[in-house]
Amino acid sequence: MPVFVKDSNKCVGCLICMFACGRAHLAVGLESSCIKVRSQGGISRGFSVFVCRGCEDPPCARACPEDALIVRKGGGVLLKEDRCTGCGSCVKACILDAIGWNNSKNKPVICIQCGECAKSCHYKVLEHKRL
Amino acid sequence: MIKEDTLRKVLYIDLSKKKFWIEDRLELFSQFIGGTGVAIKLLHENCPDNIDPFSPENPIIFAIGPLNGLFPIASKTVAMFKSPHTGNLGESHAGGRSAIAIRMAGYGAIVIKGKSERPCYLAIHGDKIYFRDATTLWGLDEGVSSGSLIRKQETGAGLRTIMRIGPAGEKMITYACVTLETYRHFGRLGLGAVFGSKNLKAVVISGKRDLKVTDFKTYKEIYGELLSQLAQSDKMKKYHELGTPANIMPLSFSKGIPIKNLLTNELIGIENISGESFAEKHLGRRVACSHCPVACIHLAALRKPYEDEPYFYRTVYLSYDYELIYALGTMLGITSSEGVLKLIETVEDMGLDAISTGVTLAWLTEAFEKGIIKEKMTEGLIPQWGNVESYIELIKKIIYGESELFKDIGKGIEYVSSKYGGKDFALTYGKNEMPGYHTGYGAHIGYLFGTRHSHLDGAGYAIDKEAMIKSFNEKEIAEKLINEELWRQIISSLVICFFGREIYTPEMVLKCLKLAGYELDEDRLNEIGKEIYVNKYRFKIRCGFDLDNLQLPKRIFEINSGTGILDQEFAQKIINKLKEKIKSLL
Ligand code: SF4
Ligand code: SF4
Ligand code: SF4
Numbered sequence: 070m071p072v073f074v075k076d077s078n079k080c081v082g083c084l085i086c087m088f089a090c091g092r093a094h095l096a097v098g099l100e101s102s103c104i105k106v107r108s109q110g111g112i113s114r115g116f117s118v119f120v121c122r123g124c125e126d127p128p129c130a131r132a133c134p135e136d137a138l139i140v141r142k143g144g145g146v147l148l149k150e151d152r153c154t155g156c157g158s159c160v161k162a163c164i165l166d167a168i169g170w171n172n173s174k175n176k177p178v179i180c181i182q183c184g185e186c187a188k189s190c191h192y193k194v195l196e197h198k199r200l
Numbered sequence: 201m202i203k204e205d206t207l208r209k210v211l212y213i214d215l216s217k218k219k220f221w222i223e224d225r226l227e228l229f230s231q232f233i234g235g236t237g238v239a240i241k242l243l244h245e246n247c248p249d250n251i252d253p254f255s256p257e258n259p260i261i262f263a264i265g266p267l268n269g270l271f272p273i274a275s276k277t278v279a280m281f282k283s284p285h286t287g288n289l290g291e292s293h294a295g296g297r298s299a300i301a302i303r304m305a306g307y308g309a310i311v312i313k314g315k316s317e318r319p320c321y322l323a324i325h326g327d328k329i330y331f332r333d334a335t336t337l338w339g340l341d342e343g344v345s346s347g348s349l350i351r352k353q354e355t356g357a358g359l360r361t362i363m364r365i366g367p368a369g370e371k372m373i374t375y376a377c378v379t380l381e382t383y384r385h386f387g388r389l390g391l392g393a394v395f396g397s398k399n400l401k402a403v404v405i406s407g408k409r410d411l412k413v414t415d416f417k418t419y420k421e422i423y424g425e426l427l428s429q430l431a432q433s434d435k436m437k438k439y440h441e442l443g444t445p446a447n448i449m450p451l452s453f454s455k456g457i458p459i460k461n462l463l464t465n466e467l468i469g470i471e472n473i474s475g476e477s478f479a480e481k482h483l484g485r486r487v488a489c490s491h492c493p494v495a496c497i498h499l500a501a502l503r504k505p506y507e508d509e510p511y512f513y514r515t516v517y518l519s520y521d522y523e524l525i526y527a528l529g530t531m532l533g534i535t536s537s538e539g540v541l542k543l544i545e546t547v548e549d550m551g552l553d554a555i556s557t558g559v560t561l562a563w564l565t566e567a568f569e570k571g572i573i574k575e576k577m578t579e580g581l582i583p584q585w586g587n588v589e590s591y592i593e594l595i596k597k598i599i600y601g602e603s604e605l606f607k608d609i610g611k612g613i614e615y616v617s618s619k620y621g622g623k624d625f626a627l628t629y630g631k632n633e634m635p636g637y638h639t640g641y642g643a644h645i646g647y648l649f650g651t652r653h654s655h656l657d658g659a660g661y662a663i664d665k666e667a668m669i670k671s672f673n674e675k676e677i678a679e680k681l682i683n684e685e686l687w688r689q690i691i692s693s694l695v696i697c698f699f700g701r702e703i704y705t706p707e708m709v710l711k712c713l714k715l716a717g718y719e720l721d722e723d724r725l726n727e728i729g730k731e732i733y734v735n736k737y738r739f740k741i742r743c744g745f746d747l748d749n750l751q752l753p754k755r756i757f758e759i760n761s762g763t764g765i766l767d768q769e770f771a772q773k774i775i776n777k778l779k780e781k782i783k784s785l786l
Contacts, residue, residue: 081495083488084300084359085272085427091410092420098269098410099304099359107358111348112382112487113499113517172408191431191493 071123080116086186103169103178121167121180132162202717207308216314234265235695239280253284254397256315266716269303273700275489283389285374286631288743295489296381298361305407321402334401356406364402366551373610375556383519439496444522445475456639456762461562469535526636527558533585559633577605640664640763651736678777689732
């Protein structure tokens with residue numbers, strides 16, 4: 070049940086979704102967040118949001134040499150952290166740029182398809198699709 | 201506070217020696233929380249007595265607090281320095297990405313001292329600090345933005361703050377601002393000029409980390425509660441929808457908005473520059489500071505034709521709010537929204553504080569009308585109510601003008617009116633130009649005695665609003681002003697945006713602080729607020745500020761305010777009460 074970017078024009082760049090994603094990963098702050106919000110080259114042009122679309126045949130999983138990313142039923146992947154060596158191949162494989170990176174752990178931050186980001190966005194930029 | 205919290209780290213940077221070091225200040229953050237409470241202590245420690253605000257020894261301090269990065273709408277950074285505009289406490293608050301960036305970089309405060317030999321900018325990426333050359337960025341013309349050049353050079357896109365100055369800061373105009381993220385400002389009291397005096401063009405800060413709380417489950421609950429309160433609040437809705445310009449019309453009806461240097465209460469066509477008009481005609485986008493869902497920043501799209509080519513336009517985005525429409529609109533007799541936006545654009549390009557600039561131009565216009573200032577002093581320019589084009593040229597002259605008058609005007613109204621005359625209509629308070637509320641005693645006396653001479657110190661306009669339906673005696677007004685300012689010391693130590701203050705009740709603040717590892721009660725909180733306030737006043741006094749030498753501008757008694765004609769005697773009574781109260785605290 071992935072999150073879709075419904076209308077990024079409405080995005081105000083508040084980063085509330087990024088903090089929500091951190092909490093979804095049981096953390097406070099931005100290090101454990103995978104959703105990303107970036108201005109489109111200057112704030113006046115608005116923002117883009119990058120979030121996992123829950124691929125059914127995820128290239129990130131295929132790119133992982135350690136089989137640390139398990140394909141989830143219903144789309145997306147699960148991270149087996151003990152198998153992950155922090156090589157970063159998954160990050161490069163996701164052209165959506167939807168994988169975060171936790172520098173202190175040196176491990177990727179993977180979307181758990183929880184919808185917390187969509188729930189906390191005040192401006193209905195995101196939608197948690199229940200398939 | 202939580203022992204492992206990086207908030208306790210203070211980053212010191214010496215621009216003269218190109219050196220930096222980190223000091224652990226656990227005790228400071230435990231005792232004074234953060235933000236304004238910590239900044240004023242650091243200012244006392246780092247600013248020697250009797251220095252010129254432009255000397256390399258004047259420190260620039262940025263401080264954030266424990267709630268930044270933990271809770272929504274805790275989105276502000278406090279800047280402190282010795283003000284070149286007033287000669288005493290310089291304090292200014294701004295949001296943008298700054299507070300979260302400093303938090304994520306792993307600091308509670310940053311102290312910048314010394315003076316760079318050549319123009320430079322600082323890049324602070326977590327624990328990596330770089331002194332970058334900025335000689336090519338110095339003296340850039342309008343049109344080429346140093347912000348976009350730095351954006352290309354540095355990492356951390358999306359989460360970083362870029363604070364920079366414009367020509368006004370480089371030329372050390374005492375009311376030059378520092379601009380953040382293109383649309384936010386450390387506006388008042390001249391931080392931009394202090395940057396300029398240090399050859400410091402910009403500061404970039406970025407980082408990313410996780411923080412700690414004492415109890416994650418409760419943390420999530422309280423976060424959720426705050427978020428839903430913010431979503432449901434009508435106040436927040438107002439800040440989001442029309443923003444502060446929603447107040448233009450109501451304040452115009454009640455005569456609380458100053459017009460043409462307070463010469464009149466009437467501005468025909470004011471509805472053309474109302475919040476509603478701006479939204480309908482120009483609103484292009486709303487944006488937010490990091491970690492704030494309110495999104496009160498309103499960007500107007502202004503389409504400007506090229507003069508040399510037909511059917512060729514460029515669109516510029518400009519942020520507007522109540523204070524800007526006041527200072528660069530009503531105060532100058534301008535009633536076209538395009539006109540106001542053009543002036544905002546010029547002020548942004550120059551990097552000036554909009555309020556001080558507008559009020560200074562208003563003074564200049566009246567002084568010109570009265571013959572105190574003459575055409576040969578203004579290099580042939582004629583300041584005239586409503587004349588946008590001439591005001592644009594005059595703003596540029598504040599920075600680039602050659603005449604003696606223009607050199608003087610870059611020091612503010614207090615300075616020029618002392619030199620040339622026109623004091624009776626000089627709208628300054630402790631040397632700072634007037635904010636946009638002629639609402640009554642609360643507002644004016646609040647500006648005069650507020651530690652930073654700002655409308656945000658004691659929010660006197662809110663007292664005046666109450667006074668429209670209920671009358672207060674001098675003691676009540678004095679107490680309300682001071683109690684508000686005391687509580688705001690706490691809010692700005694956390695550092696929560698003042699727009700969120702209704703939601704952050706003392707009870708809520710205590711809950712949040714508990715999660716950040718602070719075991720305090722309401723009494724202790726109030727004590728800390730008082731200590732911070734006293735520390736600020738002590739700094740002012742150290743700089744030679746004299747409580748007994750403050751005066752309200754004569755002009756304000758000559759024209760109806762939001763609460764009728766003000767009575768000098770009653771004002772004096774409030775002032776006496778307030779002075780008594782402040783002295784008893786010191
Ligand atoms: S669905 Fe959950 S894990 Fe995925 S981006 Fe949103 S908050 Fe993060
Ligand atoms: S992380 Fe990227 S590649 Fe992997 S499932 Fe999500 S969108 Fe697809
Ligand atoms: S919470 Fe919504 S508005 Fe805020 S940054 Fe995320 S997507 Fe944009």
